[in-house]
Amino acid sequence: MSAHAADIDRVLWLVHALMAALFVGWGAYFVWALVRFRASRQRTADPAGTQGRFSFYVEVGVVVAEAALLVGIALPLWFARTSAQPAAEGAVVIRVVAEQFTWNAHYPGADGQFGPASLPLISPTNPLGLDRRDPLGRDDITIQGQIHVPIHRPVVIQLSSKDVIHSFGIHALRVKQDAIPGLLTPVWFTPTMAGTYDIACSQLCGMGHYRMRGQLIVETEETFRKFLATEAAALK
Numbered sequence: 103m104s105a106h107a108a109d110i111d112r113v114l115w116l117v118h119a120l121m122a123a124l125f126v127g128w129g130a131y132f133v134w135a136l137v138r139f140r141a142s143r144q145r146t147a148d149p150a151g152t153q154g155r156f157s158f159y160v161e162v163g164v165v166v167a168e169a170a171l172l173v174g175i176a177l178p179l180w181f182a183r184t185s186a187q188p189a190a191e192g193a194v195v196i197r198v199v200a201e202q203f204t205w206n207a208h209y210p211g212a213d214g215q216f217g218p219a220s221l222p223l224i225s226p227t228n229p230l231g232l233d234r235r236d237p238l239g240r241d242d243i244t245i246q247g248q249i250h251v252p253i254h255r256p257v258v259i260q261l262s263s264k265d266v267i268h269s270f271g272i273h274a275l276r277v278k279q280d281a282i283p284g285l286l287t288p289v290w291f292t293p294t295m296a297g298t299y300d301i302a303c304s305q306l307c308g309m310g311h312y313r314m315r316g317q318l319i320v321e322t323e324e325t326f327r328k329f330l331a332t333e334a335a336a337l338k
């Protein structure tokens with residue numbers, strides 16, 4: 103559903119395979135220890151077997167293996183994912199502001215620049231406090247509960263929150279990022295399949311958390327342009 107989804111799935115698979123191996127291995131060892139050291143076979147504890155260096159080497163081996171997983175696989179993947187923000191040209195840049203209990207999408211409009219927003223301007227009809235008198239804000243498009251994006255183009259979302267910590271989760275696209283008040287956090291993805299996907303808040307954020315849903319609508323470039331044109335026309 104998104105360009106990076108297969109990589110995330112591969113890592114999830116690896117983590118599960120490793121956990122399964124550990125679970126089976128430790129479970130087997132546990133059963134073996136129960137049988138081997140049962141009371142009828144050996145009444146009193148005998149520390150002789152624990153005095154060698156074997157367990158020390160095993161522990162060093164475990165530390166080295168885990169460090170290798172972290173430094174060799176996890177960190178490079180994380181840096182590759184978080185440092186590769188697509189250039190603004192060619193990408194669709196959208197501000198998404200979370201609030202209890204909905205998602206606000208803010209498109210920069212024809213000028214490609216976001217208008218300023220301020221707290222005193224926030225009202226039921228202007229949930230983002232967008233300054234419509236400012237030349238940059240006049241053509242901006244805001245929409246609640248839905249985010250429209252074109253297919254096969256990188257989407258960069260500047261994520262923030264109006265009230266508490268929320269989390270922007272689109273499970274079908276393997277996207278998840280916390281939305282934190284006072285911070286602008288970028289998150290990006292390239293949708294590869296048209297359709298409507300659930301946006302689910304993935305941090306417990308209050309009584310209405312369960313209904314904090316939104317829709318991500320992935321559509322053709324043409325339909326996306328039509329959507330922007332219709333919204334722009336409605337502003338006049």
Ligand SMILES: [Cu+2]
Binds near residue numbers: 201
């Ligand atoms: Cu939430």
